[in-house]
Amino acid sequence: MKNFKNLLENSNLKTTPQRLAILKELDTKGHASIEEIYETIKEMFPSISLATIYKNINALKEEGIISEICLHQKPKFEIDKSPHAHFICKKCGNVEDIPFNDIIKNDFNQKYPDSQKELYIYGICKKCKKV
Amino acid sequence: MKNFKNLLENSNLKTTPQRLAILKELDTKGHASIEEIYETIKEMFPSISLATIYKNINALKEEGIISEICLHQKPKFEIDKSPHAHFICKKCGNVEDIPFNDIIKNDFNQKYPDSQKELYIYGICKKCKKV
DNA sequence: TTCTGTGCAAATCTTTTGCATGGCA
DNA sequence: TGCCATGCAAAAGATTTGCACAGAA
Numbered sequence: 001m002k003n004f005k006n007l008l009e010n011s012n013l014k015t016t017p018q019r020l021a022i023l024k025e026l027d028t029k030g031h032a033s034i035e036e037i038y039e040t041i042k043e044m045f046p047s048i049s050l051a052t053i054y055k056n057i058n059a060l061k062e063e064g065i066i067s068e069i070c071l072h073q074k075p076k077f078e079i080d081k082s083p084h085a086h087f088i089c090k091k092c093g094n095v096e097d098i099p100f101n102d103i104i105k106n107d108f109n110q111k112y113p114d115s116q117k118e119l120y121i122y123g124i125c126k127k128c129k130k131v
Numbered sequence: 132m133k134n135f136k137n138l139l140e141n142s143n144l145k146t147t148p149q150r151l152a153i154l155k156e157l158d159t160k161g162h163a164s165i166e167e168i169y170e171t172i173k174e175m176f177p178s179i180s181l182a183t184i185y186k187n188i189n190a191l192k193e194e195g196i197i198s199e200i201c202l203h204q205k206p207k208f209e210i211d212k213s214p215h216a217h218f219i220c221k222k223c224g225n226v227e228d229i230p231f232n233d234i235i236k237n238d239f240n241q242k243y244p245d246s247q248k249e250l251y252i253y254g255i256c257k258k259c260k261k262v
Numbered sequence: 263t264t265c266t267g268t269g270c271a272a273a274t275c276t277t278t279t280g281c282a283t284g285g286c287a
Numbered sequence: 288t289g290c291c292a293t294g295c296a297a298a299a300g301a302t303t304t305g306c307a308c309a310g311a312a
Binding site: 014016034050051054055058 | 301303304311312
Binding site: 145146147165181182185186189 | 276277278279285286287
């Protein structure tokens with residue numbers, strides 16, 4: 001588990017248990033929607049409100065600590081990490097990370113450096129293909 | 132301009148002026164959000180309701196005539212055409228179509244045939260880079 | 263102690279639904 | 288003519304905002 005306290009201290013946001021819980025949840029699940037985050041965190045903080053989740057998600061996005069990945073389903077969020085593509089299964093909704101180099105041709109990579117692009121691929125994952 | 136009447140006649144949906152207007156609008160703009168469609172069509176059909184746009188968009192999606200592309204902004208829609216990637220500018224929100232072959236490595240293409248995948252790339256477009 | 267964050271409730275925005283009427287086939 | 292589509296209004300859902308109190312620095 002990463003040092004989330006440090007992440008927050010280096011931003012313009014104060015460290016609060018709620019924020020740490022959100023980051024921890026995103027780290028554990030990899031990607032999670034507002035609802036998912038809310039449901040999980042409510043177990044630890046029964047009094048937490050949905051509004052707090054929304055406010056913090058927006059604040060963390062503005063600080064560049066997390067980013068929104070937009071799926072056909074609900075938007076999900078993840079903690080920023082090295083550039084990679086998202087493979088999203090259209091059946092089960094599962095999200096898989098794929099390194100850019102496994103997918104993208106070099107000349108296109110040169111035109112648009114990793115740091116500047118986000119990539120989403122929707123398809124049917126291996127599990128769902130078997131069924 | 133394509134024969135939208137024919138598209139509808141080959142589906143389970145009846146041909147109505149509103150549906151033709153929606154398809155025409157999507158064809159003209161390339162991609163458009165619910166709001167955009169509504170605002171444009173209201174000029175021709177002042178009495179059209181937002182609910183009609185929503186209902187028709189959902190019906191056209193179910194018939195496979197249009198598809199939803201999910202951007203960081205609002206969802207937009209487009210008339211189905213040959214498989215291609217969407218390049219979405221994070222600054223101006225403009226959407227550009229790019230053939231799969233210009234981007235994706237062959238071995239990945241073989242694993243996931245065109246027909247099974249949708250691809251979105253978020254970056255900064257040429258215009259915005261110049262500014 | 264100061265100032266930001268939290269949690270509640272209300273407000274706003276977005277999307278869906280029900281129903282009476284209108285229009286396509 | 289029969290049945291689906293439209294448009295209105297209301298309902299349901301999702302997200303944001305205002306404010307008083309609590310908690311981090």
